[in-house]
Amino acid sequence: AQTVTQSQPEMSVQEAETVTLSCTYDTSESDYYLFWYKQPPSRQMILVIRQEAYKQQNATENRFSVNFQKAAKSFSLKISDSQLGDAAMYFCAYRSGLGGSNYKLTFGKGTLLTVNP
C-alpha cells in the first residue's frame, strides 16, 4: 500500500516571503499522480497543483510550484510571495496511475501553514 508522509505538522512564513512544504511518499509503482490540496478555515478542499509522475518538468501554477524528485520519492510545494490568504492546512496526496479502483487518493496528515503579516 502506498503511504504519504508530511513531516512538518506546522510551518510559518512572513508575508511576501517564500516557504517550502515537504512531502515524501512510498510506492512500488512507476505511473502515478501527486497532488497538493489546500484547506482554508472554511474547510473546503481546493486543488492547488498536480504532477504526473511521467513528466520530468515540475508543475507550476502562478505562485505555487513543486519540486518533484521521482528517484527520491519527494514532492515538495513551494509558495512564493506568500499572502495572508495562503494560510491554510495543506495536504499532499497520491493516486495510482492505474484506473478503476486505483482512483482513490491517499493523503498525508497535513501541514498547517501560518502567514504572518
Added chain:
Amino acid sequence: NAGVTQTPKFQVLKTGQSMTLQCAQDMNHEYMSWYRQDPGMGLRLIHYSVGAGITDQGEVPNGYNVSRSTTEDFPLRLLSAAPSQTSVYFCASGGFYGYTFGSGTRLTVV
C-alpha cells in the same frame, strides 16, 4: 454550478442513532468516495465506488455502509452512531485529472 453537493453541513446525533449523509455530483464522474478527517490524521478513505452498482471498502469502513444506485448519488449511512464517528466527512468525485470535494459535514455523536 457544477460540483459536489453534500448535505447536511452540520449534524448532532445521539449514540445509537442512524443517519445518512447525502452526496450528489453533476459532472458524470464514475468515481466517488467518502473520507473522514480527524485532527492529526489527514483524510482517510471510508468507502469508494467506481460506478453505479460497484462499491468497495477503504481504509476505515467499519460502522459505515454505502450504495451506488445512480452515477450521481453516493450516500453514506451510519447504522448505529458511536462517539468514535465524531468527525468531518467529505465526499469527493473525480477521475483521471483530479477530484472535486463537497463542502464537508461536521458530525458530532454524543
